[in-house]
Amino acid sequence: MKRKVCIVLLSLCMAAAATGCGGKEKDSSISSEKSSKGESTAILEGRLVSVSDKEIKDYVKLGDYKGITVDKTIQDVTEDDIDMQIDNVLSASAEEVEDAEAKVVEGDIVNIDFVGKKDGKAFDGGTSQDYDLSIGSGQFIDGFEDGLIGAKKGETRDLNLTFPEEYGNEELNGQEVVFTVSVNAIKRIPELTEEWVKNNTESKNIEEYRKSVQKELEESNKLTADSSVKNTAWNQVVEESEIKEYPDEDLKGAIKEYKDSINDYADQMGQSVEEFLKSQNMTQEQIDEESQQYAESKLKQSLTLQAIMDQEGFSLSDEEMKKTADQMVKDYDMTLDELAEQYGEQSVRENVALTRVMDFIVENAEVNTVAGASDGKEGILIDEDSAEDEEETEED
Secondary structure (H helix, E strand, O other): OOOOOOOOOOOHHHHHHOOOOOOOOOOOOHHHOEOOOOOEOOOOOOOOOOOOOOOHHHOEEOOOOOOOEEEEEEEOOOHHHHHHHHHHHHHHOOEEOOOOOOEOOOOOEEEEEEEEEEOOEEEEEEEEEEEEEEOOOOOOOOOOOHHHOOOEOOOEEEEEEEOOOOOOOOOOOOOEEEEEEEEEEEEEOOOOOHHHHHHHOOOOOHHHHHHHHHHHHHHHHHHHHHHHHHHHHHHHHHHHOEEOOOOHHHHHHHHHHHHHHHHHHHHHOOOOHHHHHHHOOOOHHHHHHHHHHHHHHHHHHHHHHHHHHHHHOOOOOOHHHHHHHHHHHHHHOOOHHHHHHHHOHHHHHHHHHHHHHHHHHHHOOEEEEEEEOOOOOOOOEEOHHHHHHHHHHHHO
């Protein structure tokens, strides 16, 4: 199972990278990375805000950030969780049925082209090509999936259907339509058998395979809990910090960043800013207010982050920060310059710094680990050292 990356992001343009990227790790050295233009970038330099280390106390008063208490909840893995994960693996292993006489049955994945028409005219959102649909999933309106059962590869069917009264689209609510659907391919999901396990996994039998899936899910839940506790701890630190004043230069820059993102959204939709705001039922006054709120929220985090770095003697160019950046490069499978080109140098700096500071906060926190009960009730406190000893005993 690939390591999942979860980073608290400080700017809008970095939001798209929140889940992290998998792939091969790159043996990258931050100091020697080159951009696509062949020029070295100096990303890990300078400060996150315009004020100096001597001035920053005039802008932010830090709350407690060492010795705080935070709960870490690790969700239990249930039999349903294991079943769902195995179902996902089996679905991903679906193979195309070669028999020309094979007919679609419930559970199959069909690749289809379809056109939906009302009163003989195609309606918006009713047309697609090379669409993979799992029969029985309930993704489409009643009658669509059932209407394909028994179809063969290459067959085209007209499905006379009616949209639900409360479908959510005024033009389609309760309307009679015709979907013309062509079946391009039929994929069939394999059953979980001893033979499938031996041929497709490293396990010897189903029981062993289920245990391996459970172990993977438990590890995933621990990683999720680790990420969550870092975010919780950081939010607590930011909440307890007090902003005395916002640096004017940084405030204007953050406001511009927000408004630039609005311009980008409008451009992507082929609209002017005025047209975009009208389509979103927003006014320029609302954008001004939101950009101010965004800027203040962003700066509270940036000022808090920089103040902690100053107090602890951290800098963007120190060795530990470079190690943090190296790990980010590996996790995202992108060079530092590629990240900067896609999301902006300031966003990359902020995320590298934030990752290190969050780790520092958690290392110096009192973390109460709680097992999340599968029935939704409160779990029990776990002695992590005892739990680790127990795991080692079981492995022995």
